Amino acid sequence: MIIKSKTFLSNTVKSGQKSRVIAEIYVDTPSELPAYNSNPDFDIVQGSIAYAVKSGKIYVMGSDGQWYDDLGIPVEE
Numbered sequence: 001m002i003i004k005s006k007t008f009l010s011n012t013v014k015s016g017q018k019s020r021v022i023a024e025i026y027v028d029t030p031s032e033l034p035a036y037n038s039n040p041d042f043d044i045v046q047g048s049i050a051y052a053v054k055s056g057k058i059y060v061m062g063s064d065g066q067w068y069d070d071l072g073i074p075v076e077e
Contacts, residue, residue, distance in 0.1 A: 001034060002026040009045065018042050025050040030057070030075050036065030 006021040019042040027033055030052050037043055048061040059067045059075060067075040 023048045033067045
């Protein structure tokens, strides 16, 4: 997984809190898509997009922390 860009929605203010970011991500396959809270430094949130290089598909993170393909179908983990 490569994170091409991050837009910070909120920066950490208190110890133990993580920043929230909208990210643009590149992955080889959908199985590499990160979970909402999988990064120790920040949370990837709604509106983040990912491009799966091998399939050419684009995925978007919904408000529920789930990744969806271009047809609105959730990505199975």
